[in-house]
Amino acid sequence: MRRVSLSRDSNSSLDDQSAKTYDSKGRLTSRKRKGSTRDAQKKRRSALRAVLILSLLFAIAMCSSLAYTQLQSTEENVGIQTYQSIALSATEGAVAITERKFQGSEVMSTLLGQLYPNAADWPLVAFDGYIPIAQKVASLSASGTQAFMVILDPSEAPAFETHIKQVYRDQGRPENAGYSDFGFGVWRRDGNETKTYPDGRLHDVTGGNSWGGTRNKMAVLAMHNSPAASSLLLNLYPLQSRGIHVESMFDCVDAHDNTTTSPSCPVVTDMLELVVKPGPAGLLFNPIFPKNEPNNFVGFATTSLHWDEVLTNVVPDYVSGLTCVVSTATSAFTYEIQNGKPTLVGDGDLHDDKYTSYAKTVVLTRFQTGSTSSAGYTLTVYPTEKMFKAFSTDSPVVVSLGFAAVITAVACLFFGYDFLMRREAEQRKAILEMKRKFVRFISHEIRTPLNTVCMGLELLQAELRAPKGLDGDSKVAQEEDINFWLNVTDDTNENAHVAVEILNDLLNYDKLETGTLELETQPVLIWDLIEKTVSQFGIQAVNRKVELKLDMERPSGETIPDVEGAESMDPYNVIGDNVRLGQILRNVISNALKFTMEDGLIQVTVRYDPNGLPNADLMMLEDEAVPSHDRAGSICISVKDSGVGLSRDQLDRLFSEGVQFDANRLQHGGGSGLGLNIAKGLVEQHCGTIFADSEGLGEGTTFTVELPLYEFGEEELRKAEDDKDSETEPTTANSSVATKVDHTGEIRLAALPLKRRILVAEDSDSSRKMLIRLLERAGHTCVPASNGKEAVECIKKDMKCTSYDPGHIPIDCVLMDYEMPLLRGPDATKRLRNLGFSGIILGVTGNVLSEDVDFFLRHGANEVMPKPISLKNIQKFWKDYESGNWKARQSLKHVQ
Incomplete structure (x- = not known):
């Protein structure tokens, strides 16, 4: 196989092109396989990252959903259990309050039977302390009403009215107690469309009724715990909603065949609207039997059953959103408890059907009775969405989001770490690539101009080792050679400056990138x-x-x-x-x-x-x-x-x-x-x-x-x-004057700087010798030093000579190299300044990065010049320094 290097085009790098390999037929071989391998590896890495990301997303979804479901279920269970506890407390409390009301009426009926043990005392009874006693009983039984009725025959009505009127006066009741628009006496509601009296009451002592009752009796409200009760002397028997229950109690008593004991004939009415207090209620009638005649039904004690009173304080004040339905066989009313207090919602069972399965039901009227008309009351408790919301928090969402956040954070840390590691690896790869390119660049761009320099010098050496004669023809040839060598030196100098300019470009690029230009x-x-x-x-x-x-x-x-x-x-x-x-x-x-x-x-x-x-x-x-x-x-x-x-x-x-x-x-x-x-x-x-x-x-x-x-x-x-x-450009080193080119193209002369005595500190022998030769050909005197320590010793010796020899010419300028053995240039400069040397110190260095230059200047150098050093730049610095126009780093800046 043979390797073919292709030129770079606009879409490919030199590194990519030079790495391609072709066989003898020009076919791409290893490079293609390497590229395919890298592509496959890249695809595998991408696939693995995709799988990892999907797995993390799945884990986030699963953990979050499980946490949310579990916590939500826990909150629901807590809500249900709490509701059940509250419902149990509410039903038990309602039953207890109802029983206390029943016990209150039972106490009053027993008390009256004991106070007036003979049936002959009835209905003309007078209970002097009734009002305070009834009020206490009402308070203890959580009842708003305590009253008792007497059973009258129509013939007993006049004597009863006279008797009870005096009783009201003796008890200190208001003057209008027992009075209606018709006057004082027993009354019933006027059923006519045109009322006989404005208050709708009729004086009725006939004992009759319109609903079919068979008893020719009257059930008159004789006493009430409220002194100014408007219902005093009301005859309940003509009212069907009350009369049927009075009839039922008579039937119960008649059916009792034991003459030594009193029958159990209490009765509770169905839902009523009472005059004393609005709202659904019932009346509890408890028969009064005289002690000596236990089967003689002479009256009955009455207690109101207002259901909002029954439901008050059955739950703590912090409970809200509880639905309570109080019902009988014929009617129902719904209450909703807010902050422990019941509020009437409306007529009927109005609970939310979706909470029917949570119902808690209890019978409120648990007493035994022989009265067939007594209504049975039940209380059913239901939860509401508001109650369950009280036990619902943001915890499920927060915890699930927390799980998601933790896993996401860990994933981000992992991917961040992976990204940083990959970026570091890419940066290292890029740095290696840049190093390769830099080495290739230096090799090509620096070698090319140096090739001309080296060939020119080699040719010069060959010509100097074989000089030609000086005859006529040779003189012509020598002049041609001189012209040739002038051109060669121009080309050599130009190519050397090309190499320097490339290095300067690199330095300028670094300064632009770091912001130090x-x-x-x-x-x-x-x-x-x-x-x-x-x-x-x-x-x-x-x-x-x-x-x-x-x-x-x-x-x-x-x-x-x-x-x-x-x-x-x-x-x-x-x-x-x-x-x-x-x-x-x-x-x-x-x-x-x-x-x-x-x-x-x-x-x-x-x-x-x-x-x-x-x-x-x-x-x-x-x-x-x-x-x-x-x-x-x-x-x-x-x-x-x-x-x-x-x-x-x-x-x-x-x-x-x-x-x-x-x-x-x-x-x-x-x-x-x-x-x-x-x-x-x-x-x-x-x-x-x-x-x-x-x-x-x-x-x-x-x-x-x-x-x-x-x-x-x-x-x-x-x-x-x-x-x-005012800017001058010195020409050849051996000229006694400098030339200046103005805008017209004419050459004008300018005097060179003063002759100086210069210490040249340079560890390279060849560089030191050539620099001294240039300076001496310009008329200056030079003292050599091969390292920083030797330079310090030379200045010490020179300063001693100056102190005892007035004619001695002191060293007034030092050209100090940066990197030298025994003592570096900046350190040697610092020692010279500490010795009291006040002359010019020009740093000379190949390390022209800003931090190196600053380091040299801080140690006492007047200026730092880059290598290769130029006599023109040295002379320009001397001129600016002497004229006061010199600024630090001026020479260095002009060549960079």
Whole structure:
């Protein structure tokens, strides 16, 4: 078999493509099987997770439903048992109260028979203490009414009326006691439609009745526990609802054949509506027999049976929702108990049919009687939904939800743990993948430019070992060689800087990701910066045989004349970092060059939009407390190339980190794949926008950067122009002057910094020697040190010499490497500061992460410069330091 590595396209990664394996016929083999295995494993894992989730859902449903059912059943059982206990208590209480009423009437009938033992004393009896005694008996028997009736023959009526009238006066009853509209006397209801008297009463002492009674008797209410009772002297016999029971008691007495004992002939009427108190009730008649004549029926004691009185206090006050039905053979009434008190619901049995099976029935009238007309009363108790709700709580729901919540929480913890573990595993896998990509990236992107450097150096060594002669022809050849070697060194230097730029891209990406990338905000002459940046790519465009055009339309508003009057400066410019803005432009233009073929075109178009980016945040200068510049629209910079173009999917991923589309085939230059991602981050830090557009593959791509503009005054613009012109660019190391290129293309001269005595602390012999050679060729004096400890000793010795030799030239600058044996650069710097060394200490390091730089600065370094170190950057720092324009980290920031 042979392994074939395919180029990456827009939809596949290099790792995926390079891992594919083909046989001799080009068929995919192991990669396909591995992919199928991974897919099968993924499906199995998904199936297992689905089964687990379904099992957990089933467990939640089962546990919750079982808990709910069990607790609900328990509550129902508690409710039923409680109801049964309450119903038993209620029925027993009602029977006890009814029996007490019966006992009260029995006591009164016995008492009267004992007080008046002879039948001849009747009906003209006078019970002087009746009212207080009857009231006590009524209270003890839980009865509202205690009264007694006397049996009269019509002939006895006049004497009885005279007698009883005097009794009422003697007992202190009200003056109207026994009186009706017709006067004082026995009365009955007037049955005529036109009432004879307004109160509907008739004076009747005939003993007759209309319902068919055979006894020519009267049953007159002689005494009542209420002194002002309106029913005094009422003749009950003419009333059928009462008279039939009086008749029944006579029949019972007549049927008794034992002359020495009294018969048991009490009677209870059917349901009545009493005058004394409204509501369903019955009357209990208990016959009075004189002691000496036990078979002589002379009257009867009467007790009212108001059923709401019977049902009062038969259950505790907290009981509600109990239905009580009091019934006889002919009628029934329903009560509902609320908070221990009965309330009449209505006529008939009105209980809820679904609770019929819970009925608790008891007979209330349990006494023995020979009277056939006595009504039998029963009490039936039923529960209601309200009663059962009193024992129903939210516990079943809460417990079932609790079960569900606990199982769900445990499941969530499990799945959370599983998710975290899987994510950690994926992160580890991603980290491994990133490491592989990084190693592959470093191998390819760094080796490519270093290959040119190494070949150039190797060729230089070969040429130096075999020098040519200096004859005429050789001189011509030597000049050609010199030109060749100048080109070689230019290429070598350029490729070395390519490698450094790749590393810088990685550092910038890290700073953007961690939020540590800082901007030095200042007025930026953006129009001049664009023109200058585009011109810098002119040579590259020519070398690549690509046409690079600039079409710039400056703002049409008012402009301010330049100092020299040669050109005008626009008042609308950007607040931002001049270096970072240049980096944005270089990244975009460089990207266009990489993807544009020979004979292609790159069109840079710059337009002013007076209404652009209206919602952009206001930026402020470093020395401002608050923004003080008005917004002035935006500048739109479009870079359109005629290159390979992009698909829609590629456009969506274009600004992500590490994106390179088919880099081996399409890109003419190297790159880290981070440039556009970094450019996007920098543009957003400047409150601007960047986007790309393409009509498709092969149709070219257009990048558009839009930045907010601010209005500046003449003084600020001139200062910004002066700061721009003051920047110098040193040329070759052996020149006695530095060159400066202005906007006209002319070269002007500038003096180099002062000559210095420099300590070079570097553990690499080759690096130390070359750096010393560069510095010495620039006119400086150097002292070498191979480690930090040696550097400290050199400074100590130099400071001693200075103290006793006034002519001694002291070391005024130290180039201190970071990582050195015996003593690291930051530690050596700290010792030097502790010794009192006040000269310049420039840290030199390959560790240019922000924390490493800060560490070096905190230990006393004036500035930290990255490797590879540049003489131009060192000289620029010296100049800024001497002029007072130096800012910490300035040199480092400009190369990153």
